[in-house]
Amino acid sequence: MIAIGCDHGGLELKNAIVEHIKSRGIEVNDLGIYENKSVDYPDIALPVCNQVREGKAEKAILVCGTGIGMSIAANKLSGIRAAVCTDHFSTKYTRLHNNTNVLCLGGRVIGPGLALELVDLFLDTPFEGGRHQTRIDKIAALER
Numbered sequence: 001m002i003a004i005g006c007d008h009g010g011l012e013l014k015n016a017i018v019e020h021i022k023s024r025g026i027e028v029n030d031l032g033i034y035e036n037k038s039v040d041y042p043d044i045a046l047p048v049c050n051q052v053r054e055g056k057a058e059k060a061i062l063v064c065g066t067g068i069g070m071s072i073a074a075n076k077l078s079g080i081r082a083a084v085c086t087d088h089f090s091t092k093y094t095r096l097h098n099n100t101n102v103l104c105l106g107g108r109v110i111g112p113g114l115a116l117e118l119v120d121l122f123l124d125t126p127f128e129g130g131r132h133q134t135r136i137d138k139i140a141a142l143e144r
Helices: 011-023 041-053 068-074 088-096 112-124 131-143
Strands: 002-006 028-030 059-064 082-084 102-106
Touching (some): 002 011, 002 041, 011 028, 011 112, 041 059, 041 068, 041 102, 059 112, 068 082, 068 102, 082 088
Parallel strands (some): 002 028, 002 059, 059 102
């Protein structure tokens, strides 16, 4: 299951992503927002990331205007490794090397065509482990 949420800057893109993920036969927990009204991105990042932290979701996607605010908020939470991605290479390697569990996208930065390709890459790319796990362990130690 994939958890997803957005603020007002990412509503349209979030809705497109939800439909795309569902079309792949993957369950989605859409934690909002559902109408175009102003909301503070940390208020969305917390419940979405908690789905990952509690093992209710395998991964999560957060969408705001740039993806940056959501990423900052998400990375304050223990166990979350969030990355803002705008290209194929970064999206692939953030999964391979960083084992990111939250993809942050900017609804005002990238269009839906590219965003859906990045979502697929994020969902389908495995973590390599090995020497990269040692680095992930060091990140976890920073959280403690």
